[in-house]
Amino acid sequence: MASQNQHRVYIPTNARANQYILAEFKPDDDFYACFSDYRSAYQRVARQLFALCDDAELYNVHMLVNDKLPIVRFHEEAYCLETQRQQLFFYNPRYHEAHQLHGCCESRARKVRLLFLATGEDIRAHSADFHRRVAKVLSALQEQLPGDANKLKVRDHQHLTYDLFARAKGHKESYGYKLRALAPRYEARGCPLPSHRDLTYARFTLPLTRQLKTQLLDASATDYGNFYSHIEDAFISACEAKRLPRRAMVANGRTPLIRHRDIDTSAHNEELEKLSFEPGKGETQSHVLFDAANLVQSIDFVIVAGVEDHHDMGYGRFMNQVESVIKALCNSLQVNPERQDINTRFYQHLSYSL
Numbered sequence: 001m002a003s004q005n006q007h008r009v010y011i012p013t014n015a016r017a018n019q020y021i022l023a024e025f026k027p028d029d030d031f032y033a034c035f036s037d038y039r040s041a042y043q044r045v046a047r048q049l050f051a052l053c054d055d056a057e058l059y060n061v062h063m064l065v066n067d068k069l070p071i072v073r074f075h076e077e078a079y080c081l082e083t084q085r086q087q088l089f090f091y092n093p094r095y096h097e098a099h100q101l102h103g104c105c106e107s108r109a110r111k112v113r114l115l116f117l118a119t120g121e122d123i124r125a126h127s128a129d130f131h132r133r134v135a136k137v138l139s140a141l142q143e144q145l146p147g148d149a150n151k152l153k154v155r156d157h158q159h160l161t162y163d164l165f166a167r168a169k170g171h172k173e174s175y176g177y178k179l180r181a182l183a184p185r186y187e188a189r190g191c192p193l194p195s196h197r198d199l200t201y202a203r204f205t206l207p208l209t210r211q212l213k214t215q216l217l218d219a220s221a222t223d224y225g226n227f228y229s230h231i232e233d234a235f236i237s238a239c240e241a242k243r244l245p246r247r248a249m250v251a252n253g254r255t256p257l258i259r260h261r262d263i264d265t266s267a268h269n270e271e272l273e274k275l276s277f278e279p280g281k282g283e284t285q286s287h288v289l290f291d292a293a294n295l296v297q298s299i300d301f302v303i304v305a306g307v308e309d310h311h312d313m314g315y316g317r318f319m320n321q322v323e324s325v326i327k328a329l330c331n332s333l334q335v336n337p338e339r340q341d342i343n344t345r346f347y348q349h350l351s352y353s354l
Helices: 029-033 038-056 127-144 182-188 210-216 225-241 316-332
Strands: 009-012 016-025 060-064 069-074 079-082 086-091 098-102 112-117 153-163 174-177 197-207 246-251 255-260 272-277 285-290 298-304 343-353
Touching: 009 153, 009 316, 016 069, 016 127, 029 038, 038 060, 038 098, 038 112, 038 127, 060 086, 069 112, 086 112, 112 127, 127 153, 127 182, 174 316, 182 343, 197 255, 197 316, 210 225, 225 246, 225 285, 225 298, 225 316, 246 255, 246 272, 255 298, 255 343, 272 285, 298 316, 316 343
Parallel strands: 060 098, 069 086, 246 285, 255 272
Antiparallel strands: 009 174, 016 112, 016 153, 060 112, 079 086, 153 343, 197 298, 197 343, 246 298
């Protein structure tokens, strides 16, 4: 019993589950040559896509031709916001539906992105069925696309989001998760996957509250290097204590994107910080990014699971270690669990070419 318990992580019952699948292709000259203009190309593909989605009962699907990266988050109200580099989708899987084309139809898109948002109840329990229906739509759409260079890259993203300190705020109910890997979970539900790469990690956000700045910063400070270094040392020490060698701290105002090193290399722009990790290598892989001249509103921390963290029972033990790191860091910084949310996300990604 003790052995099984260490492979379960107890997550508040008000945790939010999300799943979305992002497919993309790079339209070439031969593709565009089949249409009179860009608008007719995008509108034709959108009509074909949404017709297939209706048949597959996929009710929240978006096509992006603006070369912006979609970011998906939970919200009780549906919003779609744009920045220079990102398109942010906020939605509640229980209620919100849409079939929409986004972007300027007069311009040539470097990539066409197809975003499928899971809807309904018990997202995690029905994730394999959702993936199977999306894969069927993509295969059918691929046969209808003109040209020969329209290979689809598919990414399945799932995450659980919760406040680590929910119990301290009065929410006592929790549920024990094993957090099984995606491939065996899908296969057990009749959805075998093609050859793929997968990546599992946790991310949590520490707001830089007035209390924390008062505690660690001089009121007249203009150089925040020592402040960030103090938090970095506490984080790294907590990770080392739990033997978690793949980690990142991002305190430069950019949104971290975590990728498998076999697929993507680390890079950044003014909004996004892409960080690549190799789960199969045991050496320390650490990214610490901050700007000593600027004080950000919050700091993002990432801990990536390695092959040694993949157990037949799941990633529950890994997340228990992650939670220990978060609690140790918050304790060292005197974070009040009754007054501060520490949003914690458990991510599971897989990718393949169709």
